[in-house]
Amino acid sequence: MGKKGVLLVNLGTPDSPEVKDVRKYLDQFLMDERVIDISTLSRTLLVKGIIVPFRSPKTAKLYKExxxxxGSPLLYYSKIQAALVQEQLGSAYHVELAMRYQSPSIEAALERMKAGLVESIQVIPLFPQYASASTGSVIQKVMEIVGKWQTIPPVSFVNSFHDNEMMISTFADNAKKYQPETYDQILFSFHGLPERQLKKCDHSGQHCLKSADCCATLTDVNKFCYSAQCHDTARLIAAELNIPATQYSVCFQSRLGKEPWVQPYTSDTLKELAAKGKKRLLVFCPAFVADCLETLYEVTVEYGEEFKKLGGEEVQLVSSLNDHPQWIAALVKMVKEHHSN
Structure with missing residues (x-):
């Protein structure tokens, strides 16, 4: 019997923090039709004519920080995750790491699996909550590549794992050293998405953003909604740490452009909490399984400085899953359970 293939895919990172590599990364990332879901012409003019030329130098400075x-923390921890998963799964499995954008590429990883004569391929996009712009993009890319092969092995995908018990427990474990009960408020800050992308995922057309609390509870209607899955992840982590609902807030960061994105925005939440006299905040970023620019700089530095200007004292980031043994065990279990189904 051939080996079982496992492809772990994260978002991506520039090859270096130099402007030319950041420009290349942003161009590939933002030209994805699922990331900026507008017409090809409009996306091309926006990305190549405005965003990439102006954002690349600024973003390169942030990556250098x-x-x-x-090298890149995201790539560093992703490589460790893949190596440890391979080690624990053993020789019956062929594990590859890929990035949706830049290196190592999905194409190269799949070709190595093909050359290794794997009998099946299981793809795990490393995004706990499903979004068309992340998980959906990975699935589409893999299908485009494998769909051109003359012999297509069984291919399966993990759609999301926002409520994975071991993942939830790992985030909670990472927070315990900070004594969450000593903070004024707990923030669960997730990566943002345009509201239009949430609406596109509502196949009923009758639920998304029709009420202020449409994402508060997972139902059959919103079970694939990114925001609803984010709220569920936050609820589960809070429950694991015995944090009452009044002591935590769910918010969304990394907004791009002026159109409405999923709310509340993290910046607005910081203003509200500062106005209420909150001084010390503990922040989770459960949309990421490895620390990266959005956690290490956007939360720790940018939001930290912003909160202090508003009168706050501390913004403490809870480390991501990174190479935590329980997170590696969660991935291994995910692989084995999926292959046994």
């Missing part, structure tokens, strides 16, 4: 002797 988090780049260390190991």
């Amino acid at each position: 988090i780049w260390d002797e190991n």
Whole structure:
């Protein structure tokens, strides 16, 4: 019997923090039709004519702030995750790591699996909550590539794992060293999405953004909604730590452009909490399984400085899953359970 293939896919990172590499990364990322879901002409004019030329130098400076002797933190931890999963799964499995954008590429990873004569391919997009712009993009890319092969092996996908018990427990474990009960408020800050993308995922057309609390509870109608899955992840982590609903807030960061994105925005939440006299905040970023620009810089530095200007004292980031043994065990269990179904 051939080996079982496992493809772990994260979002991606520039090859270096230099402007040329950041420009290349942003161009590939933002030209994805699922990331900026407008007409090809409009997307091309917006990305290549405005966003990439102006954002690349600024973003490169930010990447230089988090780049260390190991390079990109996202790539560093992703490589460790893949290596540890391979080690624990053993020789019956062929594990590959890929990035949706830049290196290592999905194409190269799949070709190595093909050359290794795997009998099946299981794809795990490393995004806990499903979104068309992340998980959906990975699935589409893999299908485009494998669909051109003459012999197509069984291919399966993990759609989301927002409520994975071991993942929830790992985030909670990472927070315990900070003594969450000593903070004025707990924030669950997720990556943002345009509201139009949430609406597109509502196949009923009758639920999304029709009420202020449409994402508060998972139902058959919104079970694939990114925002609803985010709220559910936050609820589960809070429950694991015995944090009452009044002591935590769900918010969304990394907004791009002026159109409405899923709310509340993290910046607005910081203003509201500061106005209420909150001084110390503990922040989770459960949309990410490895620390990256959005956690290490956007939360720790940008939001930290913003909150202090508003009168706050501390914004403490809870580390992402990174190489936590329980997170590796969660991935291994995910693979084995999926292959046994």
